[in-house]
């Protein structure tokens with residue numbers, strides 16, 4: 001991620017909704033893909049303050065009304081936007097129950113993580129869309145909480161009187177249990193599952209990676225996928241999952257996989273490796289724009305990996321200096337790099353022409 005500047009000269013960060021110095025409203029312009037101060041007002045419409053852009057804008061409904069977003073929508077020449085939601089919020093089909101104040105804060109954290117992931121998906125030119133955009137499978141998000149008959153006396157859906165929301169992906173529908181936005185609960189789950197890290201942004205990257213398997217591999221590139229990740233039909237996913245939770249990962253997983261969880265099944269290996277690739281791109285982009293060196297993301301794959309190794313060593317030593325956990329924990333061993341190279345080629349092959357990733361080589 002990069003930083004941006006307000007017209008007054010102050011730095012603007014990706015999550016800002018206001019400039020701390022001049023008080024201007026700030027928002028993400030989808031035309032120039034910059035976080036800018038917004039000139040104008042809600043009634044007459046806003047204008048992007050980037051002199052090279054100047055697009056007419058309106059705030060996303062979830063910014064203007066719900067205050068959980070900071071993105072804008074470009075106004076067409078007619079002045080009337082065709083959608084009230086931004087390019088991230090438009091995929092939501094279920095949002096948390098907002099009669100509970102804690103839920104709004106959880107939703108705000110969830111949307112912030114989601115926008116960060118979409119920024120880099122769009123930087124790479126990775127496609128995504130709804131049914132109305134002609135996408136199969138169509139992408140959607142559900143943000144739900146566990147349902148308990150004690151808290152909610154009405155009977156509920158298919159699950160009788162109790163429903164535990166499973167975070168996951170199915171046919172383009174990504175479900176996030178909003179408890180993942182509670183840092184105490186998330187840490188409890190991280191320890192329970194023996195994970196190095198557990199974060200909202202990590203959930204979005206992982207589940208979007210499953211979406212990309214369905215969108216880009218399924219029925220299109222399955223043979224090439226098998227050659228790198230193994231046969232996803234054998235053993236069946238349910239059998240592999242049962243074995244993983246009964247026996248744990250193989251002792252040598254660190255020599256073959258990007259995480260212990262990746263060893264469960266080729267689908268999880270793909271999702272974890274795709275996630276690792278998105279992490280690498282985001283980290284290199286951030287390091288480059290903050291003056292920490294490195295080539296950014298517009299270089300060849302081998303240079304990206306070399307820069308990421310150097311950056312990871314530096315960041316881990318910095319964290320140890322501050323008494324924190326290692327920041328980068330994925331082993332960058334030969335077999336993982338081979339799978340990352342496959343992801344890099346896949347991203348290059350599918351990127352939407354005209355996107356900013358066209359200079360990736």
Ligand SMILES: [Zn+2]
Pocket residue numbers: 006007008009010019020021022023024037
């Ligand atoms: Zn300012």
Ligand SMILES: [Zn+2]
Pocket residue numbers: 029030031032033034036048049050053054055
């Ligand atoms: Zn703009």
Ligand SMILES: [Zn+2]
Pocket residue numbers: 060061062063069070071085086087088089090
């Ligand atoms: Zn929005």
Ligand SMILES: [Zn+2]
Pocket residue numbers: 206210268271
């Ligand atoms: Zn998964």
